Amino acid sequence: MILIVHLTNRLHYTRDIEKSIKIQGETNQKLAEEVSRHKTTLDLLGREFSRAERYLETVEAVIIALDPDGNITLINRRGCELIGLSEDELIGMNWFDNFLPQPEGHEVIYEIFKKIISGVLDEVTYNENHIVTSSGERRLIAWHNSFDHDEQGNIVGSLSAGIDITERNRAEALTEELLQQNRGLTDKMFTIQEEERRHLAHELHDELGQLLTAIHLNARTIHTSTDFDDIQRSASIIDENAKVMHHSIRSLANQLRPSLLEHFGLAESLKGLIEQIEASHPHISYRIEINTPIDDFNETLAITLYRIVQEGVVNATRHANANNILISINSVQNERDEPRVVLSIEDDGEGLKSDLLGDGFGLPGIRERTRAIGGDFKLDSSPLGGLRIEVTLPTG
Numbered sequence: 001m002i003l004i005v006h007l008t009n010r011l012h013y014t015r016d017i018e019k020s021i022k023i024q025g026e027t028n029q030k031l032a033e034e035v036s037r038h039k040t041t042l043d044l045l046g047r048e049f050s051r052a053e054r055y056l057e058t059v060e061a062v063i064i065a066l067d068p069d070g071n072i073t074l075i076n077r078r079g080c081e082l083i084g085l086s087e088d089e090l091i092g093m094n095w096f097d098n099f100l101p102q103p104e105g106h107e108v109i110y111e112i113f114k115k116i117i118s119g120v121l122d123e124v125t126y127n128e129n130h131i132v133t134s135s136g137e138r139r140l141i142a143w144h145n146s147f148d149h150d151e152q153g154n155i156v157g158s159l160s161a162g163i164d165i166t167e168r169n170r171a172e173a174l175t176e177e178l179l180q181q182n183r184g185l186t187d188k189m190f191t192i193q194e195e196e197r198r199h200l201a202h203e204l205h206d207e208l209g210q211l212l213t214a215i216h217l218n219a220r221t222i223h224t225s226t227d228f229d230d231i232q233r234s235a236s237i238i239d240e241n242a243k244v245m246h247h248s249i250r251s252l253a254n255q256l257r258p259s260l261l262e263h264f265g266l267a268e269s270l271k272g273l274i275e276q277i278e279a280s281h282p283h284i285s286y287r288i289e290i291n292t293p294i295d296d297f298n299e300t301l302a303i304t305l306y307r308i309v310q311e312g313v314v315n316a317t318r319h320a321n322a323n324n325i326l327i328s329i330n331s332v333q334n335e336r337d338e339p340r341v342v343l344s345i346e347d348d349g350e351g352l353k354s355d356l357l358g359d360g361f362g363l364p365g366i367r368e369r370t371r372a373i374g375g376d377f378k379l380d381s382s383p384l385g386g387l388r389i390e391v392t393l394p395t396g
Contacts, residue, residue: 062141062162068117070096070110073157082164084134099131101138116147117155123147128165140166181364207248211241265295266302270309274327281317285324292331292341301393304373305329305343308366312345312389315363320349320386332392339396345389346382366391 062082065074075090083090083099093099096110109129115121125145130138141162148157218234218241225231261269267290278286297305309327316325325347332340363379366389370377375393382388 060163062164063159064095064162065157065159066095066113067157068155070094070113074159079162082133082139083131099133101130101132113158117158119155123155139164140169182368184364208245211245211248214238215241261302261306266297266305267294269306270327273306273310274313277313277317284317284322286313287324287326289326289328292329294329294341297341297395300373301341301395304369304393305341308343308369308391309345311366311369316345316347316349316387320347320351322347322349322386324348324384326384331395334392338394340392341395343391343393346384347386348382348384349386351381351387363389 060078062079063074063076064072064079067073071092071094072090075087080087080090096105096113100106100109112121112124116123123145126143127145128140128142130140132138142165143160143162145158145160147155148159150156215238218237221234222231222238225234264272270290271288274286274288278284294302294305313325313327316322325345328344330342332342334340367377370391370393373393375391378390378392380388380390
């Protein structure tokens with residue numbers, strides 16, 4: 001009996017052990033499944049983290065994270081390249097003290113940052129400011145900002161993406177400067193047009209008007225006089241006045257448009273222009289070298305070249321204090337094998353002076369004439385010792 005009870009108890013114990021093992025096996029299986037799920041989640045998080053890291057390293061924007069004290073907690077490759085330091089060197093450094101112009105960086109921008117962190121000021125999602133790289137160079141950055149919050153809603157840090165707009169800003173400033181110059185040139189052009197009209201009116205009224213009056217009076221004398229000597233004298237005066245009028249009209253017409261271009265072509269017109277200028281300034285030696293055919297150029301190009309030579313040589317004559325002025329014209333091909341004509345005007349004078357960039361057309365006028373037909377304008381030092389103006393124009 002005792003043996004039966006003992007065997008019965010052993011049987012129950014064995015069954016309990018089996019049941020426990022079975023329960024433990026089921027628990028272990030659940031734990032294994034849970035661990036597997038966690039491992040899958042960690043793998044996904046790892047891949048997402050790697051993808052985010054690759055994005056940070058690939059994007060051309062500066063990505064930077066700051067803690068509440070303004071210390072760098074994250075910065076990407078582009079940020080390291082722009083500043084000129086490695087990530088290890090940058091992490092932990094104070095952004096406002098080390099990489100912003102001082103004292104504005106610490107005394108102004110950092111104070112604003114602290115007020116945003118403390119909730120005194122609203123979050124600033126966009127701003128532009130200069131930074132200072134490790135080499136001391138200033139760069140203008142456009143920032144887009146976001147702020148991290150804890151469970152209570154307090155700001156615990158910032159994350160910013162910045163684009164370097166230094167070159168764009170310089171280009172905009174240059175564009176505005178050129179627009180101002182163009183406005184000034186336009187105003188000057190209108191002023192010169194009015195001056196030319198007044199000059200023409202003066203010439204027509206004072207000179208041609210007087211000559212016409214004299215012709216009219218002498219014509220009346222011929223009509224009314226019976227004295228042959230008076231008639232002959234009046235006819236002679238009319239003849240002389242007509243010659244003077246003819247010369248004056250030709251001179252006025254040439255001021256408006258060089259007639260030599262129509263009759264003799266661009267090459268001879270330029271040589272004639274230089275001879276005319278040289279006659280008024282015999283102490284200066286002028287030389288013109290035309291090393292390519294230019295007489296077949298279209299009207300716009302021919303007039304542009306003529307006026308640029310005229311303005312360039314006159315400017316050099318008046319302002320350079322030069323003894324020698326060289327004008328040369330050559331043909332070239334650009335990088336796309338398109339034909340171009342290159343005009344250079346150089347002297348042995350004092351080089352570029354500010355008065356050449358001031359009133360009148362001068363160099364700005366030559367530049368605008370050049371750009372108006374798609375050409376390039378360049379100033380450089382001349383091998384002669386003074387200034388070299390080089391203009392490259394399309395011939396097509």
